[in-house]
Every structure is written in structure tokens, then in C-alpha cells.
Amino acid sequence: MVDTHSTNSLKIIAIDGPAGSGKSTVARALSEILGLSVLDTGAMYRSVALVVLESGTPLEDFKECARIANEIEINLDHGARLGSRDIEKEIRGPEVTTAVSKVAAIPEVRVALVARQRQWALDHGGGIVEGRDIGTVVFPNATLKVFLTARDSERARRRQSDEVSAQRSIAVDEVAQEIARRDHLDSTRAVSPLVADPDALSIDTSDNSVNEVVAEILRHYSAKGEQ
Numbered sequence: 001m002v003d004t005h006s007t008n009s010l011k012i013i014a015i016d017g018p019a020g021s022g023k024s025t026v027a028r029a030l031s032e033i034l035g036l037s038v039l040d041t042g043a044m045y046r047s048v049a050l051v052v053l054e055s056g057t058p059l060e061d062f063k064e065c066a067r068i069a070n071e072i073e074i075n076l077d078h079g080a081r082l083g084s085r086d087i088e089k090e091i092r093g094p095e096v097t098t099a100v101s102k103v104a105a106i107p108e109v110r111v112a113l114v115a116r117q118r119q120w121a122l123d124h125g126g127g128i129v130e131g132r133d134i135g136t137v138v139f140p141n142a143t144l145k146v147f148l149t150a151r152d153s154e155r156a157r158r159r160q161s162d163e164v165s166a167q168r169s170i171a172v173d174e175v176a177q178e179i180a181r182r183d184h185l186d187s188t189r190a191v192s193p194l195v196a197d198p199d200a201l202s203i204d205t206s207d208n209s210v211n212e213v214v215a216e217i218l219r220h221y222s223a224k225g226e227q
Contacts, residue, residue, distance in 0.1 A: 012128075018194060019159060021155060036126060037077070039127055048068055049099045094168070117134075118138065135200050145199055147200040147202045
């Protein structure tokens with residue numbers, strides 16, 4: 001079991017926030033500048049949710065969901081893969097999106113994936129890790145903690161744009177409803193709820209460009225003596 005102490009010496013930028021706040025876009029931009037690897041922890045939970053759905057396992061079967069989380073071979077270094085199978089497109093689909101918050105709320109699933117996330121950081125010598133409990137639970141001693149937010153309407157617009165890019169047609173109102181549902185589930189779950197760490201740099205990305213958000217994060221990162 002990988003604990004928090006084993007990762008304390010690593011350079012880690014923890015980026016948390018709800019869907020559509022800009023976590024993935026900002027993480028990728030920071031990666032290009034800093035040369036750090038990126039881990040999308042949401043893709044881990046989505047990968048588990050995909051296998052749960054494909055196996056016909058009820059979402060209420062916590063024991064089987066946890067077994068899947070412990071045993072499946074997930075690789076996220078170049079898009080999401082299960083072994084040699086490319087699942088990047090599948091895990092972004094509506095069925096997985098609907099199921100993932102329920103799967104992620106299972107305590108045993110979270111224990112399994114948090115251990116994988118810490119191991120990933122050890123294997124990569126640190127990195128930029130994005131999710132919903134990174135600064136609060138996974139890496140409480142991260143070099144820099146960031147919490148991104150945005151107006152609900154802007155988050156819905158961004159996610160609808162993602163759906164259109166993936167050639168999935170959906171109305172912005174439907175996207176807004178799904179985001180609200182996920183926000184509620186993620187922020188009220190008993191284990192590792194979506195909350196901003198008191199020490200996190202909070203940024204509202206609604207009216208800021210990616211470059212502006214990245215520049216602010218880099219200023220705080222540099223102020224901690226990192227470069």
C-alpha cells in the first residue's frame with residue numbers, strides 16, 4: 001500500500017475541480033511548460049465504470065466493483081487503455097458518464113485507485129495530477145494545490161462543445177442537468193467529497209484564457225521555489 005509519506009518529496013501539482021472547470025486543458029498546458037507527466041484520475045474511475053458496465057455488474061455490488069478496480073490493467077500514459085485495448089472514446093460516452101459518480105463513491109474503489117495514483121506519481125517522479133480529491137486526499141502534501149471553478153453556464157457550454165467534438169449531439173440544457181447531478185453526487189459522497197482544500201489556489205476560469213490561468217499557477221509554483 002502506497003501511503004502519502006512516500007510521495008512527499010515529489011514535485012506534484014494537484015488540480016481539483018468540478019466537470020468543465022478546465023482541469024484537463026490547464027494540466028496539459030502546464031505539462032508542456034514544466035515537462036511533467038499528467039494523470040487524469042477521472043479516466044481511472046471511468047475505466048472502472050466501463051468494465052463494471054460491460055460485465056453487467058450492478059452498481060450496487062460494491063464488492064465486485066472493488067475487485068474490478070483492483071484487478072484491471074489501466075494505462076493512462078497515452079490515452080486510456082485496458083491492456084492493449086484503446087478505451088479513450090468509450091470512457092467519455094454518456095453511459096460511463098452517468099455511472100462514474102456512483103462507482104467513484106464506493107469507498108473500496110477509491111482505496112484501490114488512490115493507491116494506483118500514488119504509485120503512478122512514484123513511477124513518474126511526480127507530475128500534474130487532476131481530479132476531485134487530489135489535494136485533499138491523494139496528495140495532501142502536494143507542492144502546489146489548485147482548485148478550478150467556473151460558472152455553471154460556462155461549464156455546460158464547454159462540456160457541450162466536447163460532446164460536439166466527439167460527434168455526440170446533446171442540448172446544452174441536458175449537459176447542464178448532467179453536470180448538476182454529478183456535482184451533487186461528487187460533493188455529497190461520504191468518502192473524499194469534492195471540496196477545495198483550504199491551502200489551494202482557487203481560480204475561477206469563466207472569463208480567463210487558458211494562458212492566463214496557467215500563468216497564475218506558474219507564478220505560485222515559482223513562489224514555492226519550483227521551476
